Each structure stands twice: as structure tokens, then as C-alpha cells.
Amino acid sequence: MWGRFAAGVVAGFFLSTALVGLVCWLLPGPWQSTLVPGMLAFIPVWVGVICASLQFASTRRAWLWLGSLAVAGLALLRVLQALDWVR
Known part of the structure; x- marks a missing residue:
């Protein structure tokens, strides 16, 4: 259980950052608003990801899923920024 919780806290932090960042950058208007x-x-959002991480069957699956989703989300943010679709 503690391994899944740690996956939710650490990898979930980056996943939540990516999710909130995508929503904030894709809304119309300047991102400062x-x-x-x-x-x-x-x-x-972070607490929801932590709670969802406890539903995984194993610690390994929690780390793999949350880690890969976090990397994919942050990579998507970087690609959008590199393409100059967001500022």
C-alpha cells in the first residue's frame, strides 16, 4: 500500500501538474489569467490522483502507469510549447 501511495504522491504530482498545465494553457486568453x-x-486533482493510485493491483503497476502518464503529459506540454501553440 505504501508503494502505491508513494507513486501517487511523487508521480501523481507530475501527472497533476501536466493535467492542470494543459487545461490552463489550452483555455483562451493569456495563461496568466x-x-x-x-x-x-x-x-x-493531486489528491484525486493519489486516491486513484491506491486502486492499482500492485506497486509496480501504479508506478508504471502514473509515471508514464506523467512523462507523456509533460512531454505534450513541451511539444505544444515548442510548436508555439501555447505561450
Whole structure:
């Protein structure tokens, strides 16, 4: 259980960052206007990911899924920024 919880805390932090970042950057208008709502939404999203991480069957699956989703989400943010689709 502690391994799955740790996966939710560590990898879930980066996954939540990617999810909130995608939503904030893809909304119309400047990203500065979504900074405070994004920061307020981050904690509930992170807690939800932590709770979801406890539903995995094993620690290894939790780390693999959450880690790969976090890397994919952050890579997507970087690609969007490199393509100049977001600022």
C-alpha cells in the first residue's frame, strides 16, 4: 500500500501538474489569467490522483502507469510549447 501511495504522491504530482498545465494553457486568453484558478485546482486533482493510485493491483503497476502518464503529459506540454501553440 505504501508503494502505491508513494507513486501517487511523487508521480501523481507530475501527472497533476501536466493535467492542470494543459487545461490552463489550452483555455483562451493569456495563461496568466488562469494561474490562480490553476493553483487552486491543483490540490484537488493531486489528491484525486493519489486516491486513484491506491486502486492499482500492485506497486509496480501504479508506478508504471502514473509515471508514464506523467512523462507523456509533460512531454505534450513541451511539444505544444515548442510548436508555439501555447505561450
